Amino acid sequence: MRLLFPPLRGLLLAALPVALLVASNAHAVPSFARQTGQNCVACHAGGQFPELTPYGRMFKLTGYTIGQRTLPLSVMAVVNANKVKVDDPADKTTTGALTFATASVFLAGKISDNIGAFTQVTFDTTPNIGTFSGRSHPDNMDIRYADRLIDDNSDLIYGLMLNNNPGVQDVFHSVPAWGPATVPGSTGAGAGAAPILDGGLGQQAAGIGAYAYWNRTLYAEITGYKTGDGVFSILTHGNGGQTYIKGTNPYVRLALTKEWGPHNVMLGLTHFDVRQYSDQTDLTSPTDHYRDNGIDAQYQYLLDPYTVTATVARIHENIDYAAGNSDTVNSLRAKASFTYQAKYGATLSYFSLTNTLGEESKGWTPEVFWTPLQNVRLGLQYTLFNKDQAGANPNARDNNTLFFYVWGAY
Amino acid sequence: MKTVSITLALLLAAFGAGCSTTAERSRNLADPSVSGKTLALQVCSNCHGVDGNSVNPNFPKLSGQQKEYFVAQMKEFKGHDRLDPEGFEYMWGISRSLTEKQIDELASYFSQQKNNPDQAGDTLTQRESAGKFVFEQGVAARNIPPCSTCHGAEAAGNGTFPRLAGQHADYIVKQLNVFQRTDERPEGAIMKVIAHDLTSGNIENVAAYLSSHTTK
Numbered sequence A: 001m002r003l004l005f006p007p008l009r010g011l012l013l014a015a016l017p018v019a020l021l022v023a024s025n026a027h028a029v030p031s032f033a034r035q036t037g038q039n040c041v042a043c044h045a046g047g048q049f050p051e052l053t054p055y056g057r058m059f060k061l062t063g064y065t066i067g068q069r070t071l072p073l074s075v076m077a078v079v080n081a082n083k084v085k086v087d088d089p090a091d092k093t094t095t096g097a098l099t100f101a102t103a104s105v106f107l108a109g110k111i112s113d114n115i116g117a118f119t120q121v122t123f124d125t126t127p128n129i130g131t132f133s134g135r136s137h138p139d140n141m142d143i144r145y146a147d148r149l150i151d152d153n154s155d156l157i158y159g160l161m162l163n164n165n166p167g168v169q170d171v172f173h174s175v176p177a178w179g180p181a182t183v184p185g186s187t188g189a190g191a192g193a194a195p196i197l198d199g200g201l202g203q204q205a206a207g208i209g210a211y212a213y214w215n216r217t218l219y220a221e222i223t224g225y226k227t228g229d230g231v232f233s234i235l236t237h238g239n240g241g242q243t244y245i246k247g248t249n250p251y252v253r254l255a256l257t258k259e260w261g262p263h264n265v266m267l268g269l270t271h272f273d274v275r276q277y278s279d280q281t282d283l284t285s286p287t288d289h290y291r292d293n294g295i296d297a298q299y300q301y302l303l304d305p306y307t308v309t310a311t312v313a314r315i316h317e318n319i320d321y322a323a324g325n326s327d328t329v330n331s332l333r334a335k336a337s338f339t340y341q342a343k344y345g346a347t348l349s350y351f352s353l354t355n356t357l358g359e360e361s362k363g364w365t366p367e368v369f370w371t372p373l374q375n376v377r378l379g380l381q382y383t384l385f386n387k388d389q390a391g392a393n394p395n396a397r398d399n400n401t402l403f404f405y406v407w408g409a410y
Numbered sequence B: 001m002k003t004v005s006i007t008l009a010l011l012l013a014a015f016g017a018g019c020s021t022t023a024e025r026s027r028n029l030a031d032p033s034v035s036g037k038t039l040a041l042q043v044c045s046n047c048h049g050v051d052g053n054s055v056n057p058n059f060p061k062l063s064g065q066q067k068e069y070f071v072a073q074m075k076e077f078k079g080h081d082r083l084d085p086e087g088f089e090y091m092w093g094i095s096r097s098l099t100e101k102q103i104d105e106l107a108s109y110f111s112q113q114k115n116n117p118d119q120a121g122d123t124l125t126q127r128e129s130a131g132k133f134v135f136e137q138g139v140a141a142r143n144i145p146p147c148s149t150c151h152g153a154e155a156a157g158n159g160t161f162p163r164l165a166g167q168h169a170d171y172i173v174k175q176l177n178v179f180q181r182t183d184e185r186p187e188g189a190i191m192k193v194i195a196h197d198l199t200s201g202n203i204e205n206v207a208a209y210l211s212s213h214t215t216k
Helices: A007-023 A031-036 A054-061 A230-235 B002-018 B036-048 B067-078 B085-095 B100-111 B126-137 B169-181 B186-195 B200-212
Strands: A073-084 A099-110 A115-124 A135-150 A155-163 A205-214 A218-227 A249-260 A263-277 A287-303 A306-320 A326-340 A344-355 A360-373 A376-388 A401-409
Touching: A031 A073, A031 A099, A031 B085, A054 A135, A054 A155, A054 B036, A135 A230, A135 B036, A205 A249, B036 B085, B036 B100, B067 B085, B067 B100, B067 B186, B126 B200, B169 B186, B169 B200
Parallel strands: none
Antiparallel strands: A073 A099, A073 A401, A099 A115, A115 A135, A135 A155, A155 A205, A205 A218, A218 A249, A249 A263, A263 A287, A287 A306, A306 A326, A326 A344, A344 A360, A360 A376, A376 A401
């Protein structure tokens, strides 16, 4: 390890003052935890943010309104290092150098008995990697109105929401917005073509939707996404260029859920239909038509001191380009994670992204992590590429990446 | 940008004012006007079930629980006197601003719910039979008194002695270990003495018996 990844030593030393700072205030937790007064494990499986427990899902679905109003302010920062097997000399992020990656400020919490918000503004150093120079921009945002009609015989949660990333409103971690590679800066799925549902409109669109969750069994949602401009530019402004889509583009989500004993499962379907202008500088140009159909599932086992979360998601995308040609993109992602005592954990992820143009990226990412304090996590990932057609190196395995991170939130 | 912010703020304020829930459907844990029953349905039910029969054994069943025991535990949580992880991780925060009236209403609500045991078979398994023996007879060789002395012949509890019938086996095992190995539940100091010499087998057996036991 010493020879392979010497920057780790420095990073651990760099992380120590942060850990001590956090440790000096044992009650220092992000704003949702302050609002409920609960430990992170109440909402996050094994404390493994962002993966939600059934209670965490209910907290989100009821509009982040459980608890009592407190200062709705939190911060998060990530320090990381990437070491690519054969690094690109021009790319400072691949050499294993310690890097301040991102820092975020969250305005998140209960606004009224019905309204709550999760809004994140992120500062990152792209493209000035390795420096503290960067830019701030809106990150994930989800603002909700929710109500719950519940009695001895029935339970109906329903609500309205505004968000800026298709899927970020979901409470399951099989959707791309919350799936694998959610640690800021982690390697991800390489250079394969991803469906538009997989981050293609993240922080570029504004969606207004309605949802209902009936008897903790059936979840249904429909959201319409528009270009995040005009009044909605507050959700997208500063993200380095705007993606323009035509009109209102429907996102439909259905999920069946079941809990028994320490187990819970979900089976879901997603449909997303997007028309994106073929010429982004001409809003009268014909559109490229994306139709994404996804099927996903999640299994979770929660019984102290253990948690297991396993997800699998398949997205099939048909694209009809304005130019007359077409493409098909297939994405398969799976992830299984395990935690013990909400301190020690391991994850194994698989990804496969392919399209009919022959671009493909396939591989595995094992990870181990340690959560010494409930709001600090240290992790080590290694991504093994079996295929990475459009990657920096023609030989996929040369893109294999070791990734270390310290992720803290306050 | 300023106009955008003002517009959004006004929209949000109008929305909030026009669509605000009444106290009958509030999830506000710091509003004394919200009834205990409302909080039971809107908040507690997420983990403990609408009728107090929780699904996940991480969370104890509250159905049919003794009112006095329930109130005492909520005060232990609120006063940060109960230190076991299940207590402070979840319940310190939930209880911190509840009024005595709300706690009393919560206790009434859950005490009136019907308990559903985990798996009530017609005949006892070998493990359940062994647990029944400990529950009813104790372990004389190690001076362990019968559990039924305080918790009642049917394990329905009595005042500040909790109902154990129909409780999740995993929860009973964990709490007996808390009593036996730690000082994290000072209000249950009497249980530290009683649980001291229980073997892990005794604990597993009695938990199996109680989780499947239903009161008549």
